[in-house]
Amino acid sequence: MSGAVGSAPRGVTLRRAAPARAGLRLRDIGVTPALAATLVALTLAAQLSFLAFVLVLKHISDGIMDTRNGVTLAGFAIAFALMTVLSAGYAHLRSAMLGAVAERLSVGLRAEALSAALRNAVRTDTARGATVLREIARVQALFAGRAALLALELIGALVALAVLFCLDAGLGLIGLAGCILVTALGLALHHALAPRLKATAEALSETTTELTSQLSHPDLVRGLGILPATLGRWQRRYAAALGREEATQRRAQAMHEIEATASHLVQLLSFVYAASLMFDHSATVGLLLSVSLLSAQLLKPFSALVSSWESWAGGIAAWQRLREVMRQEAPPAILPPDPAAPAGLVIEGLEFHPPKRPAPIIGGIALHLPPGAVCTVEGPNGVGKSTLLRLVLGLLPPTAGRVLLDGQDSFHADREAFGHRIGYLPQDVQLLEGDVFANIGRGTEAAPEAVVAAARAAGAHDMIGHLPLGYQTPAGPTAGLSAGQRRLVGLARALFGAPALLVLDEPEVGLDGAARAELRDAVERLRARGGIALVVTHEPHTWADLAETRLILGPGGAWQAEARRPAGEPACKT
């Protein structure tokens, strides 16, 4: 029996993936309206105590000048000390609250952002996990560092500006012009430098990533004698990127100095203007002192904001990227099993067509494998066999169609529950950090009998017995198990818990004759108890007597399903 090449089967409902949810909101990391209001209130309280001090200072200093009163001077000193302590208290409270947000961000967001990154990595065939971690750290730095405090101090600065206007309209105008000038310089700085800084940071990160990736294959790099060339190339690129970064930093420093000078000139102008008011006796020494304090207070957050522009720009960009990843990679809705679906594995009009590819990789496959079926997936290199397995496992969102295991849509499944029903041996077997036991049992809580049963089923039990620490032997990526040993442990992990669906990606690779025979026995036992096996292979003859069905993939999404069994024994329908 065969399926039409690339045709959508009759009776198949084509569906698009579920729409993404709104994505990450500030509220998700604890930035609630109540928190924002409290922070603003604390800032205003700090600012008001400062302003009260300034106005009292004006009043008292004029009084001191007139009366030369020492008691007034002492009262003034006490008021100043009190104001300083109060401001420090408010500032501490604000920092503590922002620190708590940063903490929540780190703890609460990490798991969700990382699983979104993982979904993104599978969907786009790229590695995004590390990038997401860096982005969380940048947003966290925004809350934990000075940047968020400075934004709050801007509110205080506006109050200082209002007071300046109340004292004298001319003073207010000079202050306003100063704020605009300092902000404009900051924006120009950002505009001129942001792309350069981004490019140099990317160049630095790229060179380091490239070197790390090369050095993770030491045998190859040393064995083929390419280490000197690798290091030489890295050194040249790294030095060039570092040189560009230093030049950009120097430029940033120069622009920052221009901005600081502008800020000082504005303060000087305010002072000179206030002094000029003394000529016609419309101003006092108290006013002069107040203006000095107020204009410094007014410009400080603006110029500090400029110097922290990088962390703002970086933090906001990181936040937007995080939002984007989490919006795009929102966890799929969990759907209940379809009661009308037949038992076994149903692949309905399954299509996968990533953007920017001229043709689909998987083109509308329709196949039903009843319980106890074994099906090989064949086709030339790069045609999409592993991609099909990922779609079957529900790791990739199909462009159209769906995959049902006993009625449960694999993409819209609760991953934990669905994970217990499947066994998966990927092409490139990755064992996770932990010992052999934890790897096979998918964690440390597994029943020892179940782990040993899975190891026996995979023919790995004897091999594990010969390892230095048996089941307690470390098995992680750097633990030093041989490729064949890793594959056997991976196979035992796939068979753990008697899965309903076993998905094997070129399982015979790297196995000796005895291990291959064990593998075939394991698949036969699985079939006997009603499990389904989907096996990607470049050696179809190895499976010819076991697999009733062949699914042959071709370029551009072409596919064909054939039954090996004689007519009258329908183990497979298309």
Ligand SMILES: Nc1ncnc2c1ncn2[C@@H]1O[C@H](COP(=O)(O)OP(=O)(O)OP(=O)(O)O)[C@@H](O)[C@H]1O
């Ligand atoms: N999520 C994805 N987004 C874009 N392209 C993808 C994605 N997943 C796989 N591909 C591309 O699909 C093609 C098929 O890859 P796949 O690993 O499925 O081939 P394969 O048939 O298993 O090859 P081989 O026999 O060599 O293992 C590759 O060109 C791969 O880059």
